[in-house]
Amino acid sequence: ETRWLERHARKFGAFIEGEWKFSSSPRPFVPSVDPCTEEVLAECEQAGKQEVDQAVAAAANAFKGWSSLTGHERAKFLYAIARSIQRHHKLFAGIESLDNGKTIRETKNIDVPLAVRHFYHHAGWAQLQEQEFAGYRPVGVVACIIPWNFPLLMLSWKLAPALAMGNTVVLKPAPSTRLSAFLFCDILKEIGLPPGVVNVVAGDNEMASYLVSHPSISKVAFTGSTAVGKQIRKQVAGRGIKLTMELGGKSAMIVLQDADLDACVEGCVDSIFLNQGQVCCAGSRLLVQEGVMQDLVAKLKARMERLRMGTSLDKNADMAAINNESQLRTISSYVEEGKKEGGEIFQSNLSFNPSKGYFFKPTLILGLQTCSSLSQNEIFGPVLVVHTFRTPDEACMLANNVRYGLAASIWTERICVAMEMAKKIRVGVVWINSHNQFDAAAGFGGCKESGFGREGGKEGVVE
Structure with a gap:
């Protein structure tokens, strides 16, 4: 270099x-x-x-x-x-x-x-x-x-x-x-x-x-x-x-009670902590069915404690730095706002504490209202907000309750249920039992305030 x-x-x-x-x-x-x-x-x-x-x-x-x-x-x-x-x-x-x-x-x-x-x-x-x-x-x-x-x-x-x-x-x-x-x-x-x-x-x-x-x-x-x-x-x-x-996104990860929770935890890591959460379709909202809420959150906290933070050229690092100082300030201000709104903040206790660089610890926030600023606005950082739901229909309603419409993922063992839910969620892309999966042959794009048009695949070529 x-x-x-x-x-x-x-x-x-x-x-x-x-x-x-x-x-x-x-x-x-x-x-x-x-x-x-x-x-x-x-x-x-x-x-x-x-x-x-x-x-x-x-x-x-x-x-x-x-x-x-x-x-x-x-x-x-x-x-x-x-x-x-x-x-x-x-x-x-x-x-x-x-x-x-x-x-x-x-x-x-x-x-x-x-x-x-x-x-x-x-x-x-x-x-x-x-x-x-x-x-x-x-x-x-x-x-x-x-x-x-x-x-x-x-x-x-x-x-x-x-x-x-x-x-x-x-x-x-x-x-x-x-x-x-x-x-x-x-x-x-x-x-x-x-x-x-x-x-x-x-x-x-x-x-x-x-x-x-x-x-x-x-x-x-x-x-x-x-x-x-x-x-x-x-x-x-x-x-x-x-x-x-x-454009921007506020994508939901929807976890039903029959889902493989260990797979969901790895899906969370891939969806919100990939590139320090600076991904337009990052799964920044975790919607969990009430019956598995406590188990999933416990597993997720344990996994977050094992994440490794380091410099960009460290081959062992899971996460590195936020791209710029301005974005770091934006992320920090959102987390502070979450505290004021009554959110329960959990951050990984990582040993990596550099004197320079734009680093931000992976963050989990519980107890916020679905209308809170952190649940509605794109944070563009490693911050995951958790909400619960009772029925699949309620999950779809919560997933649609933002002005964005870029992506979502559904986690369940019942594919027929996931396919029915996917029809009800107003987004451009829905993944099932995965998140942030891309290929040049598949068109990608959103609706609502996430933009219009497609990139990738034959539909992207027509654009």
Whole structure:
């Protein structure tokens, strides 16, 4: 990781028309910080309107040549991207962990393999374009705006289908996690992707707003908070361009009394403590049938005590750091609010107590009302709120009692009951006896204030 950063002198600009470019006028550089140590990894130049204009123009110029290639010709490039990421998988995993704060075990086993899978999968759709998508045409230049919780994976979710169907892209990574996108640009140069097909500009919210409102953009694909999603929706309204948004969530894990409680405990760990709870579809609400409430909570507390916290490159760590200081403050304020609302707070008694870094202990909260702020709002951290229910119908009602509609999971030995409940829950994805299961062949997305449109699968390609 250090050698790659030093090769760029730890300074990055915009990637436009296949080349690294720095602004001719003085622009501020923003540091990329390791959340575990608070050390500066690199500095990134803030792009402005000039760089956005250049990037969009480069994408528009490249569109004619790229869209005129056959699906098989474009597939060759997607296969090359996938193989190149595989070849450099250790570097990608290391950079993603350092820049984001998540454990190296997660980036090696989840982020990088899933990113590769998306490029392989959509290379297949590119080859089948003439048969499966006869009559469909590429939309043009796509503006892709991605969040900081899964930088590389979200990049692949956006770019793979766009490139496969003949579109060109201007990508805007999150301010705190830009390095994996810059490493990806080096991969594009390595495989010889035509200049201008993919352009990366890193800037602030003002720059992102200018990109979204640019007249040469034909589609916006956004993953991020519901608040920002609403602003983007207003900006593109009436312009006749396509829009896909995957926003916040407050997903429920529903545990019926006949469920395998040990499996449920591991499901909780995977759903709310994965990536320190910074997952849009994290199971942040645990709805438990009254008869097994005490047993499940006891097992869950014991499991939380065995979780291991460490730095992002610690191979034995289950959890690492929150991505940024602002998010750490947000999580802390929600937990304090939970105390004021009468919640019973349980936190793991972990021995890991670093002097620096944005760490937060896994937290369990009981005794809150279902209308409390912690039960209704997306916390985006390792905080699990527990409620009880008596009947499956009541569980579905509680699951629907939020403004979000991204995902849910149902835990029971009776699959027929789970299938009936799944029909009643207003979310985009329902898992049965599992949580946070993803595949490039399965469409993902939400409803209500969790957004609209799908990414992944054939339905994602149509978008």
